[in-house]
Amino acid sequence: MEKTFFMIKPDGVERGLVGDVLKRIERRGFRLEKLEMRQIDRASLEKHYADLVDRPFFLGIAEFMMSAPVVMGVIAGPGVVASWRDMLGATNPAEAAPGTIRGDFATAPTGSIIPNIAHGSDSLESAQREIAIWFPEMN
Numbered sequence: 001m002e003k004t005f006f007m008i009k010p011d012g013v014e015r016g017l018v019g020d021v022l023k024r025i026e027r028r029g030f031r032l033e034k035l036e037m038r039q040i041d042r043a044s045l046e047k048h049y050a051d052l053v054d055r056p057f058f059l060g061i062a063e064f065m066m067s068a069p070v071v072m073g074v075i076a077g078p079g080v081v082a083s084w085r086d087m088l089g090a091t092n093p094a095e096a097a098p099g100t101i102r103g104d105f106a107t108a109p110t111g112s113i114i115p116n117i118a119h120g121s122d123s124l125e126s127a128q129r130e131i132a133i134w135f136p137e138m139n
C-alpha cells in the first residue's frame, strides 16, 4: 500500500489544529501507520529539507520548525501521496484554495509563507526518503 509522510507543523500544534487535521486524514479513509509528537532536531530537519538548506529563507524555516513540537506520522492508502498534497493545498497560504487544510486554517493575511500548518511529501520518492529520515525503523 502506498505511504506518505506528514507533519503538523508548530503553528498547527500551537493553534490546537491537531484534531482537525487528523480528522481529515481519517475522513478521507487513510490509515494511520505512525503518529508521534516530537521536538525536531536540526540535523534531521536539514536532511528533510535538503533541497532548501541553501536558500536564504532556510534559517527562518529552521527557527520556526524547531520553535515547538510537531506531530508527525505516516499514512497509507491508494494514491495517498498526491491526495494528501491536494488536501494540503498550495504552499503559500494566500494562494491555497478554500477547502484545503492550508486554505482553511493558515493565516493568509500575515503574508508569511513559512507557517502553513502541515507538510506532505511531494512524490513517492520523497515519501520513502522522508519516512526513512524520521522513522528509520519502518524500513
Ligand code: IDP
Pocket: 052, 057, 061, 090, 091, 113, 114, 115, 116, 119, 120, 122
Ligand atoms: P511544500 O511544503 O508545499 O512542499 P516547499 O517548497 O517544499 O513547499 O517548501 C517547504 C516549506 O518551506 C514550505 O512549506 C514553507 O513553510 C517554506 N517555504 C517554501 N517556500 C518559501 C519561500 O519562498 N519563503 C519562505 N518560506 C518558504
Ligand code: MG
Pocket: 120, 122
Ligand atoms: Mg516540499
